[in-house]
Amino acid sequence: MAEITAVSALRAALAAEDAAIYGYGVAGAHLGGSRQAAAQQDWEGHNKARDTLTAMIYALGAQPVAAEAFYSLPFPVHDKTSAMALAAYLEDGVTRAYLGIVAVSDQRLRDFGALAMQSSAERAAYWRGSTEAFPGLDP
């Protein structure tokens, strides 16, 4: 297996964060009350994470890849249930991306990736309503 470089892993995480930012915008429109507030909070968290990752990529002397203008949704989102499923799906994608950072050789990046995926796994568990044995990995 080819070694995963820090820049490619960070770029993958940035792409996942960009997708989450877009997706939470869609999901939030179908939620209300405390769930909408949670979606808003998570959307803000993903924006901060995007800024952090962008700065990390620049610090490594590389260029971040810009977000897409539009993302295809994995399934139609038209109500609260599908909106929550979308949020869980987005968080799963973010968790997988941060798991890629754990595979790089830099110890600080490994820690960063591991802690970030704990947060996304917790958010995924909230939206899914259950925990998983192996967040980010194939079951």
Add this chain to the structure above:
Amino acid sequence: MPDIAPRRRILLASAATLPLLLATAGCRSSDAFTGPDPLAGRPRPAPDVITLAAVIGAEEDLIGLYRTALAHDAAPTAPARDLLALLAQHEQHLARLRARLIQPPGTATATASPRPAAKASTAAPNPVTIARLQAAERASAASLVRRLATVEPALAQLFASIAASDATHVTALGG
């Protein structure tokens, strides 16, 4: 004895040509005999193996804690089915960790089966409360992250995934 003489000649010829063959292969004759010394005892396990064995032991302790909590109904604030679900995930962690550990038979650095709940009870006479389970989950997640530096990438990813699962357990337990 027409058969024996040719064989003897082959053996003698082989002995005579061995240094030449080794020389053409860029080897010293002593290299042909290097390898594990059978009298040196069992080789030390690799660092990954030691780390993995320690993580397996910690996972077994966590499972023991859950079993004690369930056996003594010591955590009445959480429905048993919730604890059973979390316990099942820890058993999945243990199975996958053990699948990564390949050791010669008889090696004592990892146990072959979960430690019984009674051991956890002996080690911890206080009731297993939800707060204690949360603390154990939190400590497990932190410990796994601390171990990331010393293991190869695929094992680091497994540790990180289990740590993330443990973190979700803290929240599931109400933390």
